[in-house]
Amino acid sequence: MTPDDINAKLATASEALYGEAASLRAVDPRSLSLLKRNARTFDKDTFQQLTANVRADKRLSSMPLCWETPEGLLEVLSGNHRVQAAIEAGLEQILVLVLHGDLSKAQRIAIQLSHNALVGTDDPTLLAELWADIDDIESKLYAGLSSDVVAKLEKIELVGFTTPQVYTRTVSLAFVDDELSHFDAVLEQLEMLSGETVHLAPLSQFERFFSALEGVKKKFEVRNTSLAMLKMCEICEAALAEDVTPDAGAQS
Template identity: 30%
Template sequence: MAESKNGEHGQKIAYEKIAEMGSGLVIAKVSADSIREQDINARIMKNEMQRQLTDNIKKRGQLESLPFCALTHDGERVEIISGHHRIRSGKDAGLKDFFVILDVSGLNRSNIVAKQIAHNAISGFDDQSMLKELAKLMDDVDDMIESYAGKEILEVPDSEIDKLLSPTLTFDWKNIVFAFLPHQIEDVNALVEAIQKFAPDYVGVADVEAYKPFMEALAKYQEFANVKNVGAAIHAMTKTTLQQIDDSGYNDTEEWVQLTSIFGGSAIPKEKAERIKEAVEKMVEDGLVPKKRRWQALEVLADCYMAGE
């Protein structure tokens, strides 16, 4: 049986009554869009626990316990009293509807807050020794992870439980964010604001037109160097670039120009390259050009040509 009330801005908030419980309580099916969290909720949950809850719901495809909600006295909202984290994880898991215990008696704000505090406070506590006995009955790693019991309950060595519940990296790493955006200041500001919570060590922004060529270059380099890992490919490309800069003898006291702006390209036929390489190596051996600035061979040739030699 579907019932509805006029909501804020005239929209309909509908719920489907599944069963009557009496005393103003029903079991109802409510759409995710119709459920509103409280602005203040004293019960907190660690991020990793919230993620585990989301994974559990994804696996099941539904909540395994019913949240307690209320239809406000004006009939405009369905508000969560108990079950904020379950519903939040359910939404993250892609659930479109929730089965809830719904109080339709018309609670006011004071009534809702009182019940919210009561549900958070009257939750009992776990007997740790009994939890350990229960944990011994689990013989599947996935069940251990789903239980989120913790290593002190599961009595698994720290090194093992860390691998199961919270995989860690044994090397130093840096968090880098690099995005390709149109050159508009509002986009850049929005990007910086959006990623501040991740506290990256470096933030880079490039023209959106450079995204496709960059990805094509990365894919080709992975194939060329037979590197499957993207991070390893970027590392190898970076080393190659730094080596080229070092070989050129670059320093920031002079203004530099890319050779492609002179020759129109950076590649020549192999047989021509071998001949030029041989000449450059001889210039290095004769001391005409330094090993780290081989491009000066072009300068020598230019001077000779311009002098008519």
């Protein structure tokens, strides 16, 4: 069945469900217009897991919400990360719910924030920017942010600045069981990761590694795991420079 055939059937169901207010459509996720500013953030591990789930399921578990612009483009209001995961997973078609009619910028932002308020974590500065862009009380009420959150947003001072592009490289550390079957399963999962380098170690060493990492964070008051890893490297380099050799009982 072609996409046109699928959408013809969906049009009938949409009319019965939503009338002229909205419609269900099967679309290529690459054709959708993503939000340029989205207060809802996913950390890299969470997004990779989402992408892996979508790739395994070969579908999205919930529909992104879109709005059809006067030019006929479909703009994603809710579900940007799901659409991006679908693209990364190579899905050719996804099901979306499209809102019809005129929606002001304030109304579109209000819809975005109201959906974001249900799940996930917001970037406070970007959330404050988006909140400031809503210029009418009705849309602010629709966004559904709590009075505590609104009070915090009003205190945020928005300052414009440009951050330099920082080159990063992904290195994955995996701790695996010694059993061959478990090892093979872990390797299959690692193949789905985008990291350029993967280091493997026995699972029995994880507690020792994790304890050392937490110790570095606590001693040097470092919260960021990447910075703590760099600090561990500095400690190792200093020990090597002094030719410090651990005793036999501490070696693995």
